[in-house]
Amino acid sequence: MMPFTEDFAYFFATIYGGIIIGVLFDFYRASKxxxxxxxxxxxVLDAVFWITTTLVIFITVNAVESFExxxxxxxxxFIGFILYYNTISKFVLAIINKIIYLITNLIKKTLQYIVSISENLxxxxxxxIHFLFDIIFYIPNMILATGRFMKRKSNGKLKIKKRV
Known part of the structure; x- marks a missing residue:
């Protein structure tokens, strides 16, 4: 049989597991x-939360008393969760919400810059490419067309009135 002080120490160590469950619950609420x-x-997220909570409980009990x-x-x-929830949960939830807000804004701004750069590019x-095609095709054709026009005009089709 264990002494009472050892059980008491295990009790307080298990309270930390309840606090960890409270923090996980705040992450879950903030993400939702x-x-x-x-x-x-x-x-699906409820199932993931409860599976994670179960893992935390098993890890806590294993670390404290080797699955006894x-x-x-x-x-x-339960006491650890209630202590956390009633004392600092509001502050932690606000901090988590601000962190999520900052990260999502950072991602949105980054994507907007990438899109604007790619549009400009x-x-x-x-x-x-349009300018190169103009240089390669349009300008030489314009010069050739001007040369043909000038040849046609100089071949004698010009009528000059003489003044008497």
């Missing part, structure tokens, strides 16, 4: 509130 696609995949599961582990996990390439 900030991304609309998460609302459509709610069932006792009733106070569940009580401690497209116009630069397209107008350069």
């Amino acid at each position: 509130n900030n991304f609309k696609i998460m609302q459509y995949c709610s069932i 599961l006792r009733y106070y582990h569940f009580v401690a996990l 497209y116009y630069i390439i397209a107008y350069s």
